[in-house]
Amino acid sequence: MARAARAETEREQWSGQYGFLLAAIGSAVGLGNIWRFPGVAYESGGGAFLIPYLVALLTAGIPILLLDYSLGHRYRGSAPAVFRRLGKRFEALGWFQVAISFVIATYYTVIIVWAIRYLGFSVTLAWGEDPLNFFIGDFLQDAGATVTTDVVGGIFWPMLLVWVAVLVILGLGVRKGLEVANKIFIPLLAVLFLTMVVRAVFLDGAADGLNAFFTPDWSALADPNVWIAAYGQVFFSLSIAFGIMLTYSSYLKRRSNLGATGFVAAFANSSFELLAGIGVFATLGFMAAQQGIGVGELEGITGVILSFVTFPQIISMMPGGPIFGVLFFTSLTLAGFTSLLSILQVPSAAIQEKFDLSRRAATLGVGGAAALISLALYSTTSSLAVLDTVDYYTNNIGVVASAILTAVLATFGARKLPELQRHLNAVSSTRIGTWWRVLVGIFVPVALTIMLVWSLYQVVTEPYSEYPWSFVNTAGWGAVALMAVSALVLSAVRWRRPVDDFTPSPDFTEVTR
Template sequence: MSQKNQWDSSITFILAMVGAAVGLGNIWRYSYVVYTNGGGAFFIPYLFAIFVMGIPFLILEYGLGFSFRDSFSNIVKKINPKFEYVSWMLVLLVFTVVVYYMVILGWDLVYVVSSLNFQWGHHTAEFFVHNVGGSSNLSNMGYFLIPTTVAVLFMWMVIWYISHREVNDGIGRISKIFMPLLFIIMGIIIVYALTLPGAGIGIDALLNPDWGKLSDVNVWLAAFSQIIFSLSMGQAIALTYASYLPENSKLVDNVLIVVATNCLFEVFTAFGVFSILGYMSQTAGTPITQLVSEGTSLIFVVFPMIFNVMGPVARILAPLLFLAVLFAGITSAIAFLEPLVNSILHKFGWSRKKTVTVLSVVGCAFSLFFTTGISSYMVQIVDAFANEFGILILIAVQCIIFAWFYDIDSILPVLNEHSSIKMGKLWKFIIRYFLPLVIVVLWAIGMYSLISEMKSFEFMVDSIIFVSVLVCSVIFAKIKSES
């Protein structure tokens, strides 16, 4: 492998992988999942999911990427040329995630600027609807939300600037800057949050165990789902990043470091989030059950409302929080882009700069469709489709391809050579039998929920995406490789 397509150290790789894993979901989703799925009791299925799914599958991805040192599409094609269609479907679906993910980063950039003088005013929900995220009213799709549109264009330029450079100079360098900054900023916010009056109310609400929830299969499935998307497993990111590793890397050790860092980050962030919610509950006399939410509602509506009553210190905390979200989002966005970048430059023999430029222009054009007056509704539709339908089933297919059509025994020496913990029969059993079953069950539940609640407009959008991904996958697979 060319030196320019290789991380300069395992530390750079670890920071890049942590940057890929630590994203928006760690900050705004995890605490809600814990709270609604048994509180402290949720940590039992959560830890179980880490050890029997998250770690084993990431080890597989690291081993394949490091062994083949090739793009995801080429690796799958080498295993069996008939499966190349599947590989392109996955990387294209992950690229679809980038398209709407950049819109969320655009929203956050608007809030970074707005936090300097609290432009959201006292009606935080109205500010989000009218200026940033829009609503589900289809009559509003005829106009653009200018702040969001400008922010999205700017964020795509940022992603292009980082990603068009060779991996170590672009992704590697930004990861070494943004990850330490993210941890420092979140550390400051969490420590301060824990000192707020009412923090104990929030933490008690978060951790209060409901042991009866452990008999609910949906709680266990929620834990597995959280691990899949928290660690970005099965999305060709880990495999692609591992293909850039230098020789003599400790693959299993690196997996454990990345998983531990990601999980500790989201757990401590949950303490910070609920400490702030507890403060608001005590200060405003609002039951914490009315404050708890996830996603855009938590970050862009509830938190600005809390900052409004927090006093002068909020003038510091608000910009710090939205900067932290921005840093986490940028490192995740460049990771989501990388599998398609690597697959295309290997397939067509393009330069990295040309590949990233073309994808950035195409991605930005599609992102603009998400900046109209139904911005948040469009993001919600595509997010549900990409994750609950597309990516989940393709992770299960990967398990089958890699475990049943490829001799995974051949990567055991690579995994075990420099690692402190050795892989063997248990690891192979999990990859071959356990993971495909669990993921197919998750997919079936997600599909039932998606279809049963789907409206005609949502069906139209999902159909367009499905057909587009399918057609493009066939075209890319049919084109003769230039590499």
């Protein structure tokens, strides 16, 4: 008990609810909101996609977000510490989440670097008449689906600077580093992105784009892939089930309004995605009008291509394009940077606790290792194909598997859902009912298992993105294997800091009904 009290006293904390909320929103609002959501919506029936997206948010996104909050806040630790306190045999799941975050951090940085470089390119429209060839050839010097060691200097040096900035902020700690950064970046991001969206809706043809976004293709609702895409988008954008929100909530003060904060963070994230959809579709409407085609006939409306090929092409067409480009790529940079901070905090906090290191030593060790891997893999001419493959396997297999295991463990392994529900209600102004336990314990595992089986079927029957099997197996399954092996090895290492002598507060003695 004394050790637990000492650990509680020493543990860093947010200055208050507002600081935590901004950090949670900063983590959730990232690259997935700006480029992934509009692209997925475009391919999934336009306005019809908003229905399964809302269903996924309410039935899986918010319940798992609250599960992360309750676990982190009640058991007051990093992901491995929290799961070990549920049962020693469950610690490996915490390290699996740490490994997921570590892998994501290594490639997330390069996309931020691309955004920074394109911010500069926007001023002079450096991509010229052929944005695709400029991005793939001149900028990335892409070597395709092969692993090379040829470094692209225009990516390596900016990436090194980004990593230095990230390590400095994390080294300053939760309150002086993460909280201050989010208090500056999130309001700035909101202002810049809102300005960009307002500009977009006044472009010629914007109305056609908005009609495409809000007019549903109802037949799309019969396609299982649309529903799977909706659940995938919610998990991708909310930063749930791989340690971020669990770690962040562990820094909250004991008296914190978890329920209300969770709902606010979730709907703030979704509101930003809706805003991104409006801005992107309005811009696509302008592009379609300039080409004399329908919005549905446009190509390249997904992920990387949308941001670094389609948007530069639009910027070149529109009045005041350079200003629009600066707004867009600055927003992309800020959104990515705040998410990267939260992603890297997960392994940093875990290593700090496991090996009883100082915050700065843990940050330098974890961040330094991630930076070296990031620079070695993603500043080379093979970065695009490696990033694409690792990202797909990490999110569609790693994160989904982690969410299933977390829900099943909390429900059936440790049998803690009633206790966690009581904890949420004890510290929340919003009452969390039995519906939450039903969704977390039954619906989420079933729905996500279907998603996981479908993803496994796809990657087993045909190579992802038509890459060679040897490349896919090395980059994709290699990343998943690295996560699993790391989880087993790190969970077998002895803790240098006391972790088992811990009593949650408040100490409930009866089961919630």
